[in-house]
Amino acid sequence: MSDAVLAFEGIGQDFPAPGSQAPIRVLDGLSFEVASGKFVAVIGPSGCGKSTLLQMAAGLLKPTRGTVRHRGRLIDAVNREVGFVPQQAQLFPWKTLSENVELPLLLRGIAVAERRQRVAEALASVGLSGFEDYYPSQLSGGMQKRGSIARTLIYRPDVILMDEPFGALDAQTRMVMQHDLQTLAQDAGATILFVTHDITEAVVLADSVVIMGQRPSHLLATIPIDLARPRDVFEPFRNPGYEAAYDAVWSVFRSQINIRHRAPAMEATP
């Protein structure tokens, strides 16, 4: 409890339904914690409110019920101590790559000299040195994603929230990005809350996997993944113990997919 960076306590969330129907209950009594320096992956079926959790942690959305605490502090406004890596890279198209990466430092009033140095470091760490003056539209999808990650790492946020960050990438780029993220996270000792729908990705990257159920979703299980690091993301099955870890997650997750098969749920994404 004491070393928890993020603590979700009895989270419930309703979203207004179209027309005069009763609001849709998306999250129903969900509690878990993210410990300092840990990589926590959240998986669950589509529309179960995974992304909603991240929005709450960032202070962009107030839960209908329950509270989110960041190092004990109740989050009731925009939380500037987190970093957010969205599904799409969302670099600002009107700024060059280096201006994009520099922006958080600029907004936080850090001096020019330090900004320059940290931008160069951050770009080097994601392998984008030499592309400083390119606009995002001139970069490939993978490079934009790297830029997006550099923009988050540069201000050393206390927690990094990632919302299916590699979902839109091709399979090869994706593996490379997973590999690099693992390295970066380890080097920085970062705390990461990572939403995905890919069990392999969750198992190969995370220290623990939080599994959410169908809407209205609650916590099905939190499964620790005790694989040695660094892990091989290119051939995950080569990691000793990988199969057992995957099975542990899959055995819980499978039930959700069966339920889904029998009674198709509504496809309204919040």
Add this chain to the structure above:
Amino acid sequence: MNDLVATAEKPADVTVSAKPRGDWAHRLLVLLPGIALLAFWQWSSGRLIKEIYISKPTAIAQRLFELFASGEIYPHLWTTGQELVMGYGIGVAAGILGGYALGRSPRLARIFEPYVMAFYGVPKIALAPLFIIWFGIGVGSKVALASIMVFFLVFYNVYAGVRGVDREVVNLALVMGANQRQLTYHVYLPAAAPYVILGMRMAVPYAVIGVIVGEFTSSIQGLGLFIHEASSTYDPAGVFAGIVILLAFVVGANAVTGRLERRLLRWRKPSGQGPSDI
């Protein structure tokens, strides 16, 4: 950090090779219909249609030369120029401020949007006589008329642009640490810039229409008055000479705003996406 990536990801091709020869051919192609039209006009004047109705290009050029050589046109140009610049400037400024305010605040928008819509529907030309009464027959009434026509165009473009800013981008900026002022400067204004510029480009001809209609209605000096007098004295060459000057102004202003657009929106260049040109 990874060789695989360095080779796999190359930046998109951004260098568009300039082809001067193709450029000249293109320009010639653009000029061709205009030259053909002028030639036909010149030929048909006096042959197919009486010259008193349509004048002819050489006579118009002659008249233009006289107007500038004698200096007769300069007071008119000065007056109309002032009206255009002031009317356009005020209209654009008010449009950007109003559009931005309503675009940012849904509450303000709910209250004021219906009023703006209602006034938008009023035919501005019908206001011309009223404006003459309110602001006199001098520069004021023309500036008012031009700026109100410009305002609505710019307003709606900016309003749509600001409202269309991706919520996720705004949220990202907030989490990164932006305050309201920084949000305006780093997110909303640049995101809305394509719309602001589109509105500004579209508004140029409307400023001209506003000013000329005002001058037609009642004025002491100005190009509109000059054209009006020429037409009431059966002087088609004078009318066309006035129109040519207005045309030159619109083309010139369009070139200036086009330059501004390329400058401010250079980030959009390679893909060329964004609001469509109307």
